[in-house]
Amino acid sequence: MDAHLPNNPNLSDWIILHLAPGLGPATVQALLAELGSAHAILAAPRSRLQHYRLSDDCIDSIKQPNSAAVDATLAWAQGAQQHLICWDDVRYPERLRSISTPPCLLYVQGDANLLNEPQLAMVGSRHASRGGLETATAFARDLSQRGLIITSGLAAGIDGAAHEGALAASAPTIAVMATGIDLIYPKQHQALAARIIQRGALVTEMPLGTAPKPYHFPQRNRIISGLSLGTLVVEAAAQSGSLITAHHAMEQGREVFAIPGSIHNPTAKGCHHLIRQGAKLIETSQQILEELAPHIKSYLQPATKPATDNHSTSALPADHQQVLDNLGFDPIDFDSLLARSSLNTQELSSVLLILELQGLVETLPGGRFSRLA
Known part of the structure; x- marks a missing residue:
């Protein structure tokens, strides 16, 4: 056994x-x-x-x-x-x-073990525009590199792009399914699901052998939002199922974010509706990190003393101090810093995020980092 x-x-x-x-x-x-x-x-x-x-x-x-x-x-x-x-x-x-x-x-x-890590749900249209897919991939890649785990629903469109973005960053991602775990849906995502298993996790509440049914997807959506600190809707039509995920997040007391689009784009109407209801308008991944910072700190460093107002580094854990020492004050890209470190990709991403939230590290354009203190 x-x-x-x-x-x-x-x-x-x-x-x-x-x-x-x-x-x-x-x-x-x-x-x-x-x-x-x-x-x-x-x-x-x-x-x-x-x-x-x-x-x-x-x-x-x-x-x-x-x-x-x-x-x-x-x-x-x-x-x-x-x-x-x-x-x-x-x-x-x-x-x-x-x-x-x-x-x-x-x-x-x-x-x-990933299920208890800080997560951001990313959802949106199955019939997303090319720009929407590129936005989802870029946000997922960047946020994954900053220590958040991207959670989505393995569907076509925005979901798949979000998972791909996380994997492109060599980071884990979580896919919440509306079928039995032994039935991958849609079938064209079987290879994607296999890659997710290797680096992240597939999750479902459906019994083995459960085929996809329309009513399973809204039920599944409460798990996507329930696992996450917040939900980002990238692109959604007025009747999109991703709005159900956003409403679950609101009911669960989680943050809801939406990326606006053209007033002429039907797949932006759902996002505009959410923004009118109080969802936070998002233009950059940094805005999400700033909104989630208090929650991320509580999950990533429950036993770590916060930095003092003058950004003291004297009480940092050993792995945090190692990253800070390796970083220096000259800009350096993630891969170069990883090569200097004894941490793996996810551990380094999490430490960098903590150090940034403590005001000790700055993220620069082009995926580079610089020490501030």
Whole structure:
């Protein structure tokens, strides 16, 4: 058995609830609030479950679970880089846990540790303009180099461009799927999904073998925004599904950003609508970093003393000081700094972002960096 399965002694209980037809996340949360655990829900009498207006099929599935389906799900998790993360697992992402309807079970293929890293959701039209695709790629590349993980939905258009931008920066990216994790949709993104697994992670709440259905995508969107500190809408028509992601972000108390476009471009109307509703108008990636700075600091350096007003470097962690020493006061590009460092790409990106937020490092045009103190 895979080493990560014994850490979840209640995993089978969660899988049974997860596979029960018609048992949605809101009802699971209500049951947990009353009964306290997945095991207690399974042990509850039928009359107690009927109080929550569960169908007979749903209750039958809880009381007489499909052992073959449960075993198949457990067997999947024994594969390399394949994880099942239930709601009470210590690895469950805290930002997602805080939303009103968190999934009770996540399928993750790739690096599960990334789910708790600082993320920015990037979404937009499946039928984006060439300029929109280029903007998404450029923003994703730049923000990835600055330490944020780009999270999107693996869809055609802006989603794919966002993932590609992160990968172009040799950075991880997270794709939240609306299908079973064993069914890549759209099919033309199978190669992209394979690259994401190698460097980032695929995530879904859908059971194995679940085919794409129209109603799965809005449901999936709450996870994209729920994992993230904020959501950036790059290009969206007035009825775009990406607006659902933005509205989820608003309801979850997360930041919402939108890039404006031409008043004559139909795929800009959704962004303009969001801006009128209070989304922050974004023209540069630096503006996003400035807006997210307080949140990023709390996640990237929970145990690090903030720099003093005079930008003292005396209390910096060793890896931060090493980067600062390697940097110097003359501009240097990222790859050259990486060659001088003992850190990997993501670690160096995160440290540079922290140092910039502390006022110790400046980002210059052309992807170069310079020491300020």
